[in-house]
Every structure is written in C-alpha cells, then in structure tokens.
Amino acid sequence: MCGAEDTKVVDSRLAGAGDAVRRRRRCEECSYRFTTFERVDEVPLVVIKSDGTRQPFDRAKVTAGIRAACKGRGVSTGDVEAIGDEVEDLLRAEATRSETGAVSSAAIGLAVLERLRVLDDVAYLRFASVYKNFDAASDFHRELELLDKLSAESSSG
Ligand SMILES: [Zn+2]
The missing domain is CATH 1.10.246 (Serum Albumin; Chain A, Domain 1)
Known part of the structure; x- marks a missing residue:
C-alpha cells in the first residue's frame, strides 16, 4: 500500500450478524488490494x-x-x-x-x-x-x- 487516499471498493457484502459490511478495496495508485470491515457504531433510535x-x-x-x-x-x-x-x-x-x-x-x-x-x-x-x-x-x-x-x-x- 502506497498510502494514497483514494481507494476503490471492488466488492461489498454483509458480514457478522448482518450489522457489518466487508469491503474489498483496491488502491487507485498502486492497485494494492485489501479488506475492510465497517460496522454501524450507532444503534438506530x-x-x-x-x-x-x-x-x-x-x-x-x-x-x-x-x-x-x-x-x-x-x-x-x-x-x-x-x-x-x-x-x-x-x-x-x-x-x-x-x-x-x-x-x-x-x-x-x-x-x-x-x-x-x-x-x-x-x-x-x-x-x-x-x-x-x-x-x-x-x-x-x-x-x-x-x-x-x-x-x-x-x-x-
Ligand atoms: Zn497504493
């Protein structure tokens, strides 16, 4: 990973109990691929x-x-x-x-x-x-x- 700010989401799917999203990303600069997990940190009111x-x-x-x-x-x-x-x-x-x-x-x-x-x-x-x-x-x-x-x-x- 080169540290560039722009990454492109290649793939998104639900993870965990359905309250998280697993995202496959690719760096726009160097094409490095990595995975992130995003979770809703605020319970809906x-x-x-x-x-x-x-x-x-x-x-x-x-x-x-x-x-x-x-x-x-x-x-x-x-x-x-x-x-x-x-x-x-x-x-x-x-x-x-x-x-x-x-x-x-x-x-x-x-x-x-x-x-x-x-x-x-x-x-x-x-x-x-x-x-x-x-x-x-x-x-x-x-x-x-x-x-x-x-x-x-x-x-x-
Ligand atoms: Zn990069």
Whole structure:
C-alpha cells in the first residue's frame, strides 16, 4: 500500500450478524488490494407512535417542525439545530434506559416543548398546537396559563 487516499471498493457484502459490511478495496495508485470491515457504531433510535407502530427517529422531521414553529421569531438555524441535538441525545439516553429500547413519539414532542418554552413563547405555543392537535381555543388558553405558571416559577427560582 502506497498510502494514497483514494481507494476503490471492488466488492461489498454483509458480514457478522448482518450489522457489518466487508469491503474489498483496491488502491487507485498502486492497485494494492485489501479488506475492510465497517460496522454501524450507532444503534438506530426507534420511535413508538401512539398507534403502536414503530419507525426510525427522523431528526430532519423534528427540526423541520421546530423551524416551522420558530418562523419569523428571530430564532437562528444554530438554535434550531442545537435543540435537535439536545433532543436526540436525550431520547437516545431514554431509549437506552427503556425496557423497549425505544422512545414514544410523545417523548419527542415533550422534549422539544421543554426547550421551546425557554427559547420563545410563540414558537412554544405554535409547536404545542401542532403536537397536541389542539382544536379548541380553550386548549390554547390552558396552555398559556401553564406557560405563565412555568415562566413565573423559573423567574422566581
Ligand atoms: Zn497504493
């Protein structure tokens, strides 16, 4: 092997319990052939929806929801991504502790809401309205009162 950076994958096949890939590679410079094993080092995060179906955690979908809630609120892309990071980390930790090895879709919504509450009141209410499928003005009112209460608690503490 000459140390050139470019190698070409000649052949790929599943290895181990199907969670690894064995790749036959060839150096583009000197034609040296070698084998690598690649393993997924991150367990997929599984979400259990309210109807019981399971699906992989879709981070892009979550951040899109946060972005929509924050529209016109002067919240930076960095802030939205930071919430996405925090929520994903939190859910991974939760899934690890959970008997099912998964998290509920409700846990995602709550984790996002907790962070939006601190960040921006309007974004919080918008996200809550979508997440909780509010269909009555009284729900918004109740949520506002809750927000006031929580804000009062955090400012007095
Ligand atoms: Zn080489």
